[in-house]
Amino acid sequence: MTSSPNCRCPVCGGKADDATPATEAGAIPALGDVAVCAYCRAVLVYDGEPLRLRLPMGSERAELYGDEGIARARRMILQSAPSRAKYRVAS
Ligand SMILES: [Zn+2]
Helix, strand or coil: CEEEEEEECCCCCCEEEEECCCCCCCCCCCCCCEEECCCCCCEEEEECCCCEEECCCCHHHHHHHCCHHHHHHHHHHHHHCHHHCCCCCCC
């Protein structure tokens, strides 16, 4: 895990204070990076200054929810902590 901007998921309100980089060990979330909420599995995008999490917009949403790597991350979260996934996100 690595430190993450202290922000909350806009879907469930879960606090995103840690992140597990999926592509580069030790990477710190940056503008435009994609995150999957560990609580509700929502696909989110880091945006703004200071960084905050927002929902993907327009075609970005379909692109991200169709990404196999993101789908794999969402499945891993569900398998590792199914009780945390009490919120369902349409995909
Ligand atoms: Zn969430």
